[in-house]
Amino acid sequence: MSQVQVISGVERRRRWSDEQKQAIVAAAFAPGAVVTEVARRADVNSGQIYRWRRDLRMEPSGFAEVVVSSAGPSDISASVIDVALSDGTRVQIAAMTPPELASAVVKALVHR
Known part of the structure; x- marks a missing residue:
């Protein structure tokens, strides 16, 4: 007769709010940030962060990311x-x- 081991406990699947996803994605792609380090701190897979970024880009927000730089003459x-x-x-x-x-x-x- 074979044995079956039943593991009970807290469900591993977590639910992330859109605000949490946006914060993690913003931290992962901030200048100088490393995606794998941010993923490790958030206890998620780095692939999940890339997925969230793609999903968040598809949502129509009405806003666009703007990067201001001081390249070129000040004329x-x-x-x-x-x-x-x-x-x-x-x-x-x-x-x-x-x-x-x-x-x-x-x-x-x-x-x-």
Whole structure:
């Protein structure tokens, strides 16, 4: 006759709120961060963090990530806003462009 071992205890599957997922993903992809170290601290697999990042990108949030850098000359007439979309599309908008027009250009690119 064979034996069967029954292991009882707390369920291992955990539930993460969207806010927790966003915090872990943001920490994992912060400048200088290492995904595997963040995963170890959060007690998740690093592949799970990449999955959450992909899933969170698919959710329409109405906001876009903006990175501000000080590359190039400080001459205001030469200043441009460089917009890079996730599909690889890039557009440069003069810094002196009215905000309404810049917003309309970005919206047109996103919704095409």
